[in-house]
């Protein structure tokens with residue numbers, strides 16, 4: 001049994017175009033202490049996957065319409081709100097993309113970390129504060145005792161993301177979800193944050209679900225990779241296997257797109273076009289419109305994940321060998 | 324929280340008050356007719372000696388600027404002139420009545436903010452729920468209905484249908500010799516209807532405003548962070564969201580304070596509340612200029628003080644504003 005198992009998850013949203021399926025048959029698994037990278041362009045469902053695990057899909061309009069999310073065997077999609085509250089922050093914690101806006105502007109950062117501790121641990125307030133300062137020190141914030149008294153606006157983006165990391169690991173969660181933790185940061189700071197996440201994982205033994213565009217970070221950090229497109233996992237396997245022998249044309253495009261200053265962001269120079277809006281998804285492969293190798297089957301039928309070259313891919317071309 | 328900021332704000336406030344005094348002075352000068360007669364209240368029967376003594380007292384025989392200087396000097400010494408009608412110093416008249424007015428206005432302000440924000444927060448929790456619909460309807464009615472109408476309706480309701488609250492005055496004569504706490508409770512009992520009447524329009528506005536402000540804040544990333552920590556919904560609403568939603572509410576509360584004071588004038592009249600509003604109303608009818616000016620002076624002082632407190636509470640609510648001037 002894996003530590004975290006997402007099994008055939010389906011999430012829908014009510015929109016003005018009617019009900020759309022944001023996640024369709026998404027299955028992912030991670031073992032204790034490993035890093036799973038989830039990659040894909042903006043809008044392909046990475047954050048929704050993460051929020052589903054946290055039980056934080058905005059409902060309405062969102063809804064978990066099928067499947068299961070098992071944490072050590074317990075199905076979180078059936079858990080009570082009280083159970084989810086006890087789980088959030090303690091067993092599964094999350095770091096968000098926007099360090100500039102993810103901290104509450106009216107409380108000191110020390111307060112916000114101490115709050116996370118007090119929510120899940122039966123310790124006195126001054127002890128929680130001391131722990132908060134120690135955590136700030138641990139994530140590499142100089143003069144931590146003084147910085148703990150600062151408000152978020154007094155810190156840089158990189159420092160705020162360190163604060164978020166300190167807060168997330170404050171209760172030693174078994175799973176740490178990092179949703180594009182470096183997208184909003186300077187390139188030099190990005191590397192520092194990835195290093196910090198690596199160290200944290202070594203020290204705290206958390207499994208990390210790393211959501212990112214950065215294929216460089218994937219090759220450095222990830223044990224396994226899942227590539228998502230339009231709400232589905234289209235290729236998944238060990239990081240080595242997927243990066244060395246990508247099967248899906250979309251994955252090949254992603255890997256070909258080495259992040260540099262002008263391609264960093266959402267555009268993919270190698271793959272023209274954009275992710276289709278969910279309400280326009282047809283019966284076939286969602287990538288068909290952008291695929292250079294598209295055939296009629298691709299437009300009519302959705303490919304399913306099958307094994308190929310040591311990992312799994314959902315592409316008729318790859319499966320039938322006509323790419 | 325720099326004391327420099329507070330000193331500066333108090334400085335501005337004093338400057339503003341000086342402006343009010345000058346305006347008061349001009350009011351008398353611009354009123355038609357002989358200023359001495361105007362000050363005497365045009366009640367007729369002011370003898371030539373009286374007018375002469377008024378001219379002497381206000382220096383009306385001196386050049387205009389000297390007169391202004393004399394008037395400011397008088398105000399600085401706490402001398403706001405003498406009410407022609409009561410034949411008493413205006414400062415004394417106001418001293419007797421400012422307490423009840425402050426009690427009424429501050430109670431109404433706190434009541435409207437507290438209940439309004441509570442309604443707004445509950446409405447924001449479910450933007451499409453029953454509470455939200457109630458707040459919208461209530462706010463619309465609250466805007467539309469004039470304060471004296473609410474007062475009269477409440478008087479009708481509580482005087483005849485449901486006589487649980489007194490509809491007139493501030494104290495009961497029969498309790499004049501009772502213990503202090505009985506008297507306090509008696510005043511509180513009398514306060515219910517006037518305070519609620521005065522509060523209700525603003526209450527509706529605060530409900531609407533805090534609903535909108537909360538809805539915006541609840542969509543923020545840091546609210547998602549709070550939920551991701553495992554905070555319960557109550558904590559998210561009242562600890563994480565409300566502090567951030569408070570700024571626009573404080574702004575409006577500060578701006579509304581002046582309106583609240585003028586609303587108090589009507590409410591005091593309707594409920595026969597023995598405050599400054601009642602005094603102003605009577606003085607206007609009697610053209611008792613020195614008293615009107617005195618009331619104006621103190622009402623302005625209350626607004627200025629309220630604004631200083633508002634600015635100060637901004638800084639309490641939002642650390643990003645601290646350390647700025």
Ligand SMILES: Nc1ncnc2c1ncn2[C@@H]1O[C@H](COP(=O)(O)OP(=O)(O)O)[C@@H](O)[C@H]1O
Nearest residue numbers: 013022041042043044045046047048049061278
């Ligand atoms: N609140 C919402 N209402 C409707 N649709 C939504 C909502 N949130 C997300 N979606 C849909 O889910 C898709 C996936 O979003 P998301 O998981 O945030 O993408 P990303 O991979 O960039 O993190 C989006 O393209 C959007 O269509």
Ligand SMILES: [Mg+2]
Nearest residue numbers: 046047048179
């Ligand atoms: Mg995202």
